[in-house]
Amino acid sequence: MSEQIAQSKEYLILEAAEQEFLKKGYDGARTTSIAKAAGVTHAMLHYYFRTKEQLFERIIDKKMEEIVPLMTHLFGNGSLPLVKRIEEAVSIHFDFVMANPDLPKFLINEVLPNRERCELFRSKIEGFFHIITDLQGEVDEVAARGEVEQFNVLLLFQSILSLNIFPSVMANMVENMVGDNKQVLETFLAQRKAENIKLIMQRIKKI
Amino acid sequence: MSEQIAQSKEYLILEAAEQEFLKKGYDGARTTSIAKAAGVTHAMLHYYFRTKEQLFERIIDKKMEEIVPLMTHLFGNGSLPLVKRIEEAVSIHFDFVMANPDLPKFLINEVLPNRERCELFRSKIEGFFHIITDLQGEVDEVAARGEVEQFNVLLLFQSILSLNIFPSVMANMVENMVGDNKQVLETFLAQRKAENIKLIMQRIKKI
DNA sequence: ATTATCTATAGATCTATAGATAATGC
DNA sequence: ATTATCTATAGATCTATAGATAATGC
Numbered sequence: 019m020s021e022q023i024a025q026s027k028e029y030l031i032l033e034a035a036e037q038e039f040l041k042k043g044y045d046g047a048r049t050t051s052i053a054k055a056a057g058v059t060h061a062m063l064h065y066y067f068r069t070k071e072q073l074f075e076r077i078i079d080k081k082m083e084e085i086v087p088l089m090t091h092l093f094g095n096g097s098l099p100l101v102k103r104i105e106e107a108v109s110i111h112f113d114f115v116m117a118n119p120d121l122p123k124f125l126i127n128e129v130l131p132n133r134e135r136c137e138l139f140r141s142k143i144e145g146f147f148h149i150i151t152d153l154q155g156e157v158d159e160v161a162a163r164g165e166v167e168q169f170n171v172l173l174l175f176q177s178i179l180s181l182n183i184f185p186s187v188m189a190n191m192v193e194n195m196v197g198d199n200k201q202v203l204e205t206f207l208a209q210r211k212a213e214n215i216k217l218i219m220q221r222i223k224k225i
Numbered sequence: 226m227s228e229q230i231a232q233s234k235e236y237l238i239l240e241a242a243e244q245e246f247l248k249k250g251y252d253g254a255r256t257t258s259i260a261k262a263a264g265v266t267h268a269m270l271h272y273y274f275r276t277k278e279q280l281f282e283r284i285i286d287k288k289m290e291e292i293v294p295l296m297t298h299l300f301g302n303g304s305l306p307l308v309k310r311i312e313e314a315v316s317i318h319f320d321f322v323m324a325n326p327d328l329p330k331f332l333i334n335e336v337l338p339n340r341e342r343c344e345l346f347r348s349k350i351e352g353f354f355h356i357i358t359d360l361q362g363e364v365d366e367v368a369a370r371g372e373v374e375q376f377n378v379l380l381l382f383q384s385i386l387s388l389n390i391f392p393s394v395m396a397n398m399v400e401n402m403v404g405d406n407k408q409v410l411e412t413f414l415a416q417r418k419a420e421n422i423k424l425i426m427q428r429i430k431k432i
Numbered sequence: 433a434t435t436a437t438c439t440a441t442a443g444a445t446c447t448a449t450a451g452a453t454a455a456t457g458c
Numbered sequence: 459a460t461t462a463t464c465t466a467t468a469g470a471t472c473t474a475t476a477g478a479t480a481a482t483g484c
Contacts, residue, residue: 027463042252043250045249045252045253046252048445048446049447050445061449061463061464061465061466064448065462065463066462069447123334126333127334130396130398131397133401136398136401140398170420173417176417177388177391177421177424179391180387180391181384181388184383184387188333188383189337190338190343191337194337194343195347209377210380210383213377213380213384214384217425220424221424221427234436234437255471255472255473256472256473256474257471257473265437266437267473268438268440268474268475269437269438271474271475272436276473277472
């Protein structure tokens, strides 16, 4: 990004707004705080974005766009066998959530409860649901050959999602329990990731 | 509860506050809305509870108290063998979350992020962590005899929690996907519950 | 005497804009 | 001419309380 854009007031406001909205949600966020954090006068925020709502929509859109490519490429590595591909997906998804720890709560609190935003989100990740359907066909075949336990792909994806967002959704409690020791935290996360992979693998592998 | 208490303004305010705070969170809740929903003047709310914060704490306390007995009795049926006891726990916990669908989000958004409240909550469920420790000893024994796969009880509990809160945390998206057909929703929930039990059972059972 | 209740309003906070002025690009 | 920026403030909303009055319990 060019130096001009990076330091433009409009961009500074967007960055500050992202922080504020992700940390505090729409209700908790203050346009005055955003302006202050961005180092601009409050009037400038309204000059560029007119309303708090419009500024918020910009952040929502940005966040959604960050999720789409992950979702559509999650089970993307067609060269791997089915089970390995799913194991990869769990791992990649876990890492993505850890790299974007505020996203799950933001989605849960600000996107899903709003009809319009929820449907916009669904339309954006529509491709993902087609992938799920295709994958189900593949699973049915492989399971018919007795190579994996039969399973519902959508349910399995929900399980992966649930398990992987846990550390970020419960981040405060986790911190509270492990203290602020970075080493301990990383050990915990590694354990958590390994456990999630094991859970999913045990579920689908042929007994 | 006596008719007097049930219809007392104080109690009406508490009930309305519970609805409002659970649905909208602290920031989104309005004391004026609460008073209106309770059918009392706004001044009465402040007369009984002084501040929004104090009213909120009352609701927080109540909600915590609802969770404590569940947690401490989750793995309580000592007469069952280990694996069955855990299966029971998954089932009971799932049903509890479904019966209290707003609780997980409330805990995640209003309790855990607040240092004081989070520690208060931890102190209230301290007994639960002792149960986890005891259970770990039992697991180590049974696993040493080769009757179950070795596993970490705390990690497993986290997995159960993650999997079971999914439908309520994603409730809006689930509704959006299954429509408002009650039959379809119940089928989904039954599927989800069976899948969670299967996931946990497969994880701990000896291969 | 104390508790409960209401009306009216203070006081704080927050979003948003008006209006003036400076900077920028044809 | 248009775009960017600031100061000042309007206007809306929300929490909280003052002060008067009615109801209740010794």
